[in-house]
Amino acid sequence: MIYKIEKNVIIITDKSQFDINHILKCGQIFRYKIEDGIATVFSLDKKAVVKTENGQTKIISSDLEYFVNFFDLNNNYTNVYNELTKFEFLKESIIFGKGLRILKQDLLESMVSFIISANNNIKRITNSLFYICEHLGQKVDDYYAFPTLKALKTASIEFFTIAGLGYRAKQLYATLQKLDANCLNDFIKMDFAQKQKWLISLSGIGEKVSDCILLFGDNQKYVFPVDTWIEKVYKNNFAQISAKNRFEMRKNLIKIFGEYSGLAQQFLFYYYRENNKKLLSK
DNA sequence: GCCCAGGGATGCG
DNA sequence: CGCATCCATGGG
Incomplete structure (x- = not known):
């Protein structure tokens, strides 16, 4: 269990499991605001306020049950991280986005x-x-x-x-x-x-939007949305695995990352989009 | 003015 | 099939 509920507030102490900045800024969700370090997230007709103080994250909402599921808090990412780290190519991206989680959206x-x-x-x-x-x-x-x-x-x-x-x-x-x-x-x-x-x-x-x-x-795992950023990542790093188009890139990437495809894609998209100038030339 | 952004639909061979 | 071209619109 990576969280506890005290006084109607969800509390998470392990930042390697949950970093609200990475979760929100990695491109999976658009309806959120971050002001003065306090994040507000909207999903359907719900709202959650997320504060992080002294390494402790608090999630405040009138519907905690909804956000336990939304943030996928019953899923411990430790094992997933261990498996993802075995891919040498992902290491930097994972270090950069540590605490990123895939949301379970409507x-x-x-x-x-x-x-x-x-x-x-x-x-x-x-x-x-x-x-x-x-x-x-x-x-x-x-x-x-x-x-x-x-x-x-x-x-x-x-x-x-x-x-x-x-x-x-x-x-x-x-x-x-x-x-x-x-x-x-x-x-x-x-x-x-x-x-x-x-x-x-x-x-x-189409195929990319469908994957998203x-x-x-x-919450599907065997998907790999190939957008303009992932295409650049592919051309810069997987050029030896020939692919004529995004469809073939997707197929090759899912073959490499298997059940970790969706999450791997998210780490890569986030890392390379945030650091594109120094990492991507093509 | 150009190119780009979490691409898809259409038409042409 | 594969592929080229067009599609709105705001920002850099």
Whole structure:
């Protein structure tokens, strides 16, 4: 057990298991703020405030059970770290991002977030998502919830354009019109191949976005989202393993990292994106 | 003005 | 199939 709950606060003392800065800044989530060292995280209609003082992390929320699952706190990462460290290539990335964890986010919120992420930058993705919440989500205390599917389906293409989605506005609109509570429930019962096939059949979702949704919104391990950064990492470090395109890079990387693919990808994305100038030339 | 950002859809051979 | 091209938009 890496946490305890005292006086309605989750307490974590092992920073090698949980570093809120790395968890939030590694690109898996967009709805968060860090001000004066205090992090605020939003997921669906929930909010958590995360403070770290004297090496002790406190998570404060009105729904602790939700955030125990969200932060995957019943999963001890010690063993995973030991296995990941065996990959020499990952060592620097793991040292840099020690305490990074894969969040267990909502499926629909992940779908919307990563459809918007395509060929976009993180700042603009963040602004768009907050805008959508402010205008379609219910107000809760001092913030806005992620909208319900019903609310999202009422939004027009024009609304999403104003939200800054660019050409992704009509893609998101089209996908939302295809969704309902039934198909999201059916998704849970599908096997991996069916899930991937269904996701890619939707507008605005290709292989990379599908991998992000499966990794962050469905806790899948055998995925390796290859975006522009991972492509650079590949060209700089795996040039000897020939790959014509991102599809082949993904296949090769999953073959190398196996069940640790999703997490390895996240460490690499974070490390190389944060340090790109000195590490990547191609 | 150019290039880039957590790529995907489309059309052409 | 593989591949080239287009797609909005803000920032560097």
